[in-house]
Amino acid sequence: MRVNDETASDHGALELADGLARIARDASGPLGGDPTLGELLEIIGWAFPEGSDAVDGSFATPLRFKAGLKPNKRYAVATASRVAELGDAVFTDTTDLLADAVAGLAADQAPVTPERFSAVLLEALRSGRVPLADVEGAAVARLAIEPPKKSVKLTPGDILAIPAAAGGHHVAVVLIRNRFGTALGLFRGTSRLPRTAAALEAPLPHPVYTDEQPVKTGVWRLIGHDESLLARFPADPEIYHKPRRRPGVDDTGEFGAAETADGTLRFIDADEAQAVGLAEGTYRQTLLSPLLEKYLDERAA
Structure with a gap:
């Protein structure tokens, strides 16, 4: 774990504190009160500009923090996070x-490391200028940025953030892993914070099968787990075949057929062929990850 054992100057800490105080006040309306320390750190973790030339390249959003309180107590969030209720403006401003x-930190010494940033952030919190709902800023004794997990094994209900070319993220939920690949349920639009309630309100009608390479490399990030989302999509997503065009099969019907992972074939009617885009040739359900990213960007444009 990266611990802020470096001594950071006071440069920028008070300015950062004043800025975070504004962010906390802006967030207090949608949240129904001041953010907790955990909620403020969650906002910072999602909003951190990891692509900035001022940082050393080891930051990976969403940053995850571990905080300690005086005298020697680990900070633990006592209530469910309300951050998902915030709009994009809070994250853009952050x-x-x-x-x-x-x-500003890089102007003194570049590049900025996670240790240095967490040290200055700790100073800002301890200034007492940032309103927090659950702790006094002066009580925060330690702050660390946790390293990203090295390996991820996806399970149904995992929520993925897929970077969008125009900024923000596409949101997907893992439905199942089978011989077709990894099935993802997709949601319309993009969001600065993928886990917002609004980002999960509009599922696309048909799941897509893809590979997990971007998850292994950290490009697509696991941001949560919610098995209740599975009910919005088919439990055993099918793939579709054009009429009479499946190799090794004599007949896929007049309008096409749908197949489950166990090999069960189901003829579809004209309405279903039209709905999934099979009749028009726009059907897309098995896509390599780079093509899936392009597909999502085109839909969001």
Whole structure:
């Protein structure tokens, strides 16, 4: 774990504290009160400008923090996070604030490391200028950025953030892993914070099978787990075949057929062929990950 054992100067800490105080006030309306320490750190973790030239390249959003309180107590969030209720504006403003903060730090000594950033953030919190719902800022004694997990084994209900070319993220939920690949349930649009409630309100009608390479490399990030989302999609997603065009099969019907992973074939009617895009030739359900990213970007444009 990266621990802030480096001594950071006071440069930028008070400016950062004042900026975080504004962010906390802006968030307090949608949240129904001041954010908790955990919620503020969650906002910072998602909004951190990891692509900034001022940082050393070892940051990977969403940053995950581990905090300690005086005298020697680990900070634990006592209530469910309300961050998902926030709109994108809070995260955009936080990104701008943090980009200015790391640029200022880099002007003194570049590049900015996770240790240095967490040290300055700790100073900002301890200033007492940032309103928090559950702890006093002065009570925060330690702050660390946890390293990203090295390996991820996906399970149904896992929520993935897929970077969008225009900024923000596409959101997907893992449905099942079988011989076709990994089935993802997809949601419309993009969001600065993929886990917002709004980002999960509009599922696309048909799951897509793809590979897990971007998950292994960390490009697609596991951001949560919610098995209740599975009910919005088919439990055993099918793939579709064009009429009479499946190799090794004599007949796939007049309008096409759908197949489950166990090999069960089901003829479809004209309405279903039209609905999935099979009749028009726009059907897409098995896509390599780079093509899936392109497909999602085109839909969001």
